[in-house]
Amino acid sequence: MLLQSYRKEIFRPECNPGFESLHCFAHLEQDVGEVLPFLNAELGGFEYVEEPPSVTFRSQGKIITVHPKMIAVNALKDEAEADKILEWLKREINQAWEKRESIEPSYSSAPRPQVFEILKMLPRTNCKQCGQVTCMVFAAQAAEGGRGAEGCPELDEIQAAKLSEYLSRFFKE
Numbered sequence: 001m002l003l004q005s006y007r008k009e010i011f012r013p014e015c016n017p018g019f020e021s022l023h024c025f026a027h028l029e030q031d032v033g034e035v036l037p038f039l040n041a042e043l044g045g046f047e048y049v050e051e052p053p054s055v056t057f058r059s060q061g062k063i064i065t066v067h068p069k070m071i072a073v074n075a076l077k078d079e080a081e082a083d084k085i086l087e088w089l090k091r092e093i094n095q096a097w098e099k100r101e102s103i104e105p106s107y108s109s110a111p112r113p114q115v116f117e118i119l120k121m122l123p124r125t126n127c128k129q130c131g132q133v134t135c136m137v138f139a140a141q142a143a144e145g146g147r148g149a150e151g152c153p154e155l156d157e158i159q160a161a162k163l164s165e166y167l168s169r170f171f172k173e
């Protein structure tokens, strides 16, 4: 087993202490640097950085980054959710390490959605019902994984399905 234990640290973001979400750091007792390209290959990392090494995933509205000696997770509801995600990652890290001889390591980032492609699928009325000043801002947020088709009430069923299908090519639920 590569990763055996970690120390969890939970905190509210200092930039917005009233914000109803928690951040979590897991300080790893073992160095998992060598598994990162295998983990990237297995989980389809959104961003892979070689130096200093890290792999970032976007899943269920969260950004999860694994460094050799630390895991960072943002936008958590509570401590129980942090525990669930950290235990899942620990399992994935150890499984990827055990299977590493049969995994082709990946040193590249996943393709990203194009803001302009998303914009073309939006009504482009700048109606602000999504809470953003323009459709372009909404498209930029969607390209980062922060918004989905359900966030734009102006989309009809067909347009919403088309946008959801496009975004699902890049983001795992």
Ligand code: SF4
Pocket: 122, 123, 124, 125, 126, 127, 128, 129, 130, 131, 132, 133, 134, 135, 138, 139, 151, 152, 153, 154, 155
């Ligand atoms: S609700 Fe939709 S149409 Fe209106 S501004 Fe937002 S993205 Fe554009």
